Amino acid sequence: MLRHTVLRGRPVGGAIRKRDFGSTKRRLGYEDTIENLRIGKDTRVIFQGFTGRQATANAKESLAWGTNIVGGVTPGKDGEHLGKPVLPTVREAMKQLKPDATGIYVAAHQAPAAIEEAIEAEVPLIVAVAEHIPIHDIMRIHSILKTQSKSRLVGANAPAVASTTRAGLGQSLCIGMGGDVLAGTNFVDALKIFENDEDTKGIVLIGEIGGWAEIEAADWIKDYRKRNSNPKPISALIGGVNAAPGRVMGHAGAFTLPGEPDALMKIKALEQAGVTVVNHPEKFGDAMKTLLGSSGRASSGSSATGSQRRGMHTMRSRPTREVLTKISSQKRSLHIRENLALDLLREKGINASEYSGTGRRRMLAVGVDRSGRSPCIIASPASIPENPHKESKRFLFDYRRGFDPIRAAAVAEHLHLAESAKESLPKLINGLIDLFKKKEALILETLFVERLGDLKVVGANFTFDDAAFRSTKRQADIHALRRIEDEDPQEVEAEEDGIVYIKFAGDGNIGTLVNGAGLAMNTVDALADAGGKAANFLDTGGKATSETVKKSFQVILQDERVKVIFVNIFGGLTLGDMIANGVLLAFKELEMRIPVVVRIRGTNEEEGQRIIAESGLSLHAYDDFEAAAAKAIELANSS
Known part of the structure; x- marks a missing residue:
């Protein structure tokens, strides 16, 4: 986030310099914008x-941190705001103010x-x-970004940082990758910046369920450690080990699409790459101090209360600390009943009905490829209905140009279609893509069988x-196709107040109330590691208030377990004393x-803890955190 990235000493160049490749000229593209970070x-x-x-709120704080804000843009306005010029368009701002970066x-x-x-x-x-x-x-924006070599996108949904400061470690640069499904910058992009950055002595990587970015980062780190005799130490955290299967865990992109790795797979990949993995943000400080000391990269003469040492690069795919924003709901996806999905296909002229019990079922889907930042066809010839994504293969295509009909032959080959059925495949692909784009789907997954040279959808x-x-x-x-009666009433009730609540199956007996989806997942995981069992995931949103805390309690208390x-509250924009008063209320x-066990860290934490202690x-x-978790587990087991 811009207000946290003011500790470096070098300006950003406005334009990207063309590289000299001798007689071979390479066409510039989005990859060339990485240096803009x-x-x-x-x-x-x-x-x-x-x-x-x-x-305004964020600009005031950014100015206090020292960010070089030179002005801003508000459509249709000219004048001044916070002592800085206001211009009506970004193009005009580029001419007059010559910015290196914009915060949207x-x-x-x-x-x-x-x-x-x-x-x-x-x-x-x-x-x-x-x-x-x-x-x-x-997806349309990413299609545009791939055609140019001037602008680099970070986000969407991209703030960041805070545990290394307490250990006396400063930050060289913090990049919030973004919590949405498709991020403009990924871990590997950022790692390339910091491999040869003199200010960066160690790296903190914070990821979670959803996508392949952490696996790709692990592969890059393996290669980096092979080619470098004294690699920079890296510590990581992956949230969502105990995430509810198939659910969106607060952040827009915090869920696992079919065929994507889970949190344990990501942790294993990072550990095999030589990364030190922790299970809660609080542990980063000690972990990095130990790693920096053993690597010989630690600077001397710093403490948490004195002049802070720079050198920690923090990058996270999702923020622990949300920005000041009000949204009506944090729900991201809408799943519809299968019979309604089949109706939509029939409206498109696609042969679709319930499975009769005969015929080999294969999978064809249109979804989102997070690594390619584009839509894709997903095809699998596997006939096992319990694992339709076995042997699946992805065929990416440009969002604006669509799927090249010539590539249908490769999809048919992968599906092992009979010659008589291959001619029917383009109709099914085109119908799914049309529905995907016109109705703004996240994933349209179908199971189909061959019938007399035709393809018939029998599952959706x-x-x-x-x-x-x-x-x-x-x-x-x-x-309008959403059916509330298919959902948990407590989850629906919480959603109306902008709270993400997911009730876990099983015998969990610890109710969790956390601000921020990433921290909420980490809390559930760390409790499990300590021997506790969370009954739920609950994210109040980054800007928790006394009222949302009260409503969160109401929802949790409906669970008799x-x-x-x-x-567990981390206070940034959220004030510790306000949360404490909300708990008392x-x-x-x-x-x-x-x-109730309350852990408050961050802004006004001492006052918040005093209010709780003297209540x-x-x-x-x-x-x-560990002391608080131990107390919660003790109380849960003794009740």
Whole structure:
């Protein structure tokens, strides 16, 4: 996030220099914009949506941190704001202010146009903060980014940092990759920057379920360690080991698409690459101090209270600390009943009906490839219905240009189709792609059989992008297919208040209440490692308030299995004392009959802990995570 990336000493160059390859000239592309990530104290920054509430709050804090904000853009406005010029367009801002980077602080439905305007103006670095930008808008933007070599996108949904500071370690640069399904910058892009960066002595990598980015990073790290005699130490955290299968865990992109690796696979890959993996953000400080000491890279003479040492590079795929934003719901995807999915196919003229029990079923889907930042065809010849993605292969295509009909032959070959059925495949592919784009789907998965030279769909698993309706009111007809009666009533109740609540199966007895999806997943995982059993995942959102804390308690208390509630709050924009007062409010108004363990770290943490400790209620205040977790487990098991 821009306000956290002010500790470097080098400015960003506005244009990318062409490289001399002798007689061989390579066409420049998006890969050449990676160097634009090198921002520092001299980086000239503008804010889009500058005069809005969100941008104003963040700009004030950024200016206090020392960010070189030179002005901003608000459509249709000229003048001054926070003592900085305001211009009506990004193109005009580029001419007059010559920024190196822009922070986009507008609502999700406005963000795509703002990003495109910045690309057209050739701003070197574009940081998009909004969460829940419709995924089809983002795929279109990535299609545009691939055609140019001037602008680099970070995000969408991209803030960051905070545990190494307590260990006396500073940060050379922090990059919030973004919590949405498709990020503009990935781990490997960032690792390339820091391999030869003199300011960076060690690297912290924070990832979670969803996509292949961490696996790709592990492969890169393996190669890096082979070619370097004294590699920089790397520590990592992967959230979601205990994530509910098939569920979106708070962040827009925090879920596993069919065929993607789970959290344990990512952890194993990183460990095999020589990365030290921790299970909670609090442990990064000690881990990195040990690694830096043993590597000989640690600087001397720093402490948490004195002048902070630089040298830690932090990059995360999702933020622990959210930005100041209000959204009606953090739900991301809409899954519809199979019979309704088959109806949609029939409306497209596709032969579709329920499986009769005969015929070899194979899988064909249209979905999103996170690594390629594009849509793709997914095909599998496997006939085992329990594992339709066995032997699956992806065929990527450009979002704007569509799928090349010539490639249908390769899909048919992979599916092992009979010659008589190959001519029917393009119709099915085109029908699925048309539905995918027009109805803004996340994944359309079908099972089909061959019937007398034709392809008949006999199974459908369709998921659509919920953000398209919630942020822009598009796809109202698809949203109307949602069946609330198929969902958990407590989860629906929480959703109405912007809270993401997922009730876990099993005998979990610790209710969790956390601000931030990444931290919520880490809390569940770390409790499990310590011998505890979480009953739920609950993310209040990054900007938790006293009221959302109270409503979160109400939802958790409906679960009779819960014997103790563990509140784990990291305060950034969220104030520790406000959260403490929210806990007291809930405790009194809801007539709590079970104990509550509260861990508050961050802004106003001491005041928050004091309020809890002096309340006289059955509340237990801690600042150390492991101590708080141990107390919660003790209380849960003794009830």
